[in-house]
Amino acid sequence: MEETGAACERVARQALGLAGLRPGQLAAMTALARGRDVLAVMPTGSGKSAIYQVPALLLRGPTVVVSPLIALQRDQVEALRERDEEAASLDAGTSAGERRTTFESLRAGETEFLFCAPEQLARPDVVRDLAAAEPSLLVVDEAHLISSWGHDFRPDYLRLGAVAEALGRPAIAALTATAAPPVRAEIVERLGLREPVEIVQGFDRPNISLTVRRALDDPADEIVSTVAAAVAERAAPGIVYTAVRRQTGRLSGLLGEAGVRAAAYHAGLRRSERDDVHGRFMAGDLDVVVATSAFGMGIDKPDVRFVVHAEVPGSPDSYYQEIGRAGRDGEAAWAVLFYRPEDLGLQRYFTGAVPDLETLTAVAQAVADAGPGSDRRALRERTGLSSRRLTMLLDLLERAGAVRLGTRRIDPVPGSPAPHTAAELARELAGRRRDVERTRLEMMRRYAETGDCRRRFLLGYFGEQLSDPCGNCDRCRAGATGQQQEESGPFPAHARVEHRTWGSGEVIQRGEDRLTVLFDTAGYRELQLDAVLEQHLLTENPGS
Structure with missing residues (x-):
């Protein structure tokens, strides 16, 4: 039998036309082809699609690809068909006849790739029909979405671990471009990855210039004009992010007055309006899209020259x-953050919501009253909650040990606490998560206020060390940074440590005078090195 790695290289060359493979690709392909789970964190443009497409052609059985956007799914299907590979997509608009034909083709081995959103896999009939096709590979694209630590939270991603079991537990490939250590850990946990091969390539994007503009003296009602004036000077195309919907219209209007072809985009617009803005931007008919975080996922537009944040993100x-x-495209680009400390309060508000005890208790009671084998539709009718809200609350109750979630049924856990007690435990978990989320916001504040190389700070957050200043951020251009001294002494990067209050953690960055530690349950904390040493705040755990 041909050695697996060589087989992957052959298929990559013959089927995908890849003369050579990029760092990390072959190791990930080989692991999947051998039936191993893989978590791959690789920058956009580094060939994540090839990671699953090559082993998919070597393994018997179809490949299910979970992708968050319908437009992206269709693009991927079209690209595969252009290479004479049979692929299909499944969404809410797929007719009953098309669904039947698709599943018949999968079972017959005629279609290799099926693309769908996680919401489709929340349907028991879809999972049943897919299981009958005996898939060999389950791919979770944009896998950071499975984590409530991640960039955006999609509750239906929480079910994918149970979906994998219902499909016969094929090998799983979890793919994303950006995931800090806690996000990676939660991806592994929630998907139930089994001793996964982790491929984490460099996070650095050295062609993106990093700048923070402190807008300390600009009143809130004037900052929009300041941002618009700065954006109008930039070479298009570009994206401007705002924290709230109403600012998208104000900013795009001001840009339009300045002669910039700009449009607003947010989740409150009709689907047809959002699709129109997306299509015009991709076609080059718009210079700037002013958007909330709802815009951008799946955008593969290589010539975006700038991304501006009008407020600090979370x-x-x-x-x-x-x-x-x-x-x-690898050419020079700019990332500009407008920073007002007052804006941190808005982000704290966004992260401040914890489910109320009454609603959590009602859900726990509904599960207990329904007994084993309840379904989500019945629980929605009983509680009056939306599907999204119910999924999030059930996830908390599962983590509190009160319920067990499957793809088709929801069961109370025998011997679990009473509904009120279970709700209290679940609410406590939500509170801890909120507190940790706020430590991530604090790290965003530190990025905006750092006197050191901004790229070095960002990469350190993701667990990647950069000793030399990048030379392509405003701090470096101002001559304010220098070479980071070689680490010596206790608490080097990646050391496991223990704090008497915050528990266990890992040093993710060690500067000349401070440590950044990611604690397992307390989140990110920055500590003065002198205080750590003098007060014995940390102890190293070399064996942990």
Whole structure:
């Protein structure tokens, strides 16, 4: 039998036309072809699609690809068909006849790739029909969405671990461009990955210039004009992100007055309006899209020259994901953040919601009253909650040990606490998550206020060390940074440590005078090195 790695290289060359493979690709392909789970964190443009397409052609059985956007699914299907590979997509608009034909083709081995959103896999009939096709590979694209730590939260991603089991537990490939250590850990946990091969390539995008403009003296009602004036000076095309919907219209209007072809985009627009803005931007008929975070996922427009944030985002995770949409052609691009400390309060508000005890108790009671084998539709009718809201609350109750979630049924856990007690435990978990989310916001504040190389700070957040200043951020251009001294002494990067209050954690960045530690349950904390040493705040756990 041909050695697996060589077989992957042969298929990549013959089927995909790849003369050579990029770092990390072959190791990920080989692991999947051998039936191993893989978590691959690789920058956009580094060939994540090839990672699953090559082993898919070597393994018997179809490949199910979970992708968050219908437009992206259709693009991927079209690209595969152009290479004479049979592929199909499934969404809410697929007719009953098309569904039947698709599943028959999958079972017959005529179609290799099926693309769908996680919401489709929430349907028991879809899971049943897919299981009958005996898939060999389940691919979760944009896998950071499975984590409530991630850039955007899609509750139906939470069910994918159970879906994998219902499909006969094929090998799983979890793919994303950006995932900090806690996001990677939660992806592994929630998908139930089994001793996964983790491929984490460099996060650095050196062609993107990083700048923070402190808008300390600009009143809130004037900052929009300041941002618009700055954007109008930039070479299009570009994206401007705002935290709230109403700002998208104001900013796009001001840009239009300045002669910039701009449009607003947010989740409150009709689907046809959003599709129109998306299509015009991709076709080059718009210079700038002013949007909330609802815009950008799946945007593969290589010539985006800038990404501007009118307010500070909620975390370095979302910030890096969004600025990564610039400069995908490798040419110079710019990421500009307008920073007002007052804007941190808005993001704290966004992360401040914790489910109320009464609603959580009602859901726990509904599950207990229904007994084993309840379904989501019945629970929605009983509680009056939306599908999205119910899914999030059930997830909390499952983590509190009160319910067990499958693809078709919801069961109370025998011997679990009473509904009120279970709700209290679930609410406590939500509160802890909120507190950790706020530590990520604090890291965003530190990025905006750092006197050091901004790229070094960002990469350190993702666990990647950069000793030399990047030379392509405003701090470096101002001559304010220098070479980071070689680490010596205790608490080097990646050391496991223990804090008497915050518990276990890992050093993710060690500067000359401070440590950044990611604690397992307390989130990101920045500590002065002198205080750590003098007060014995941390102890190293070399064996953990």
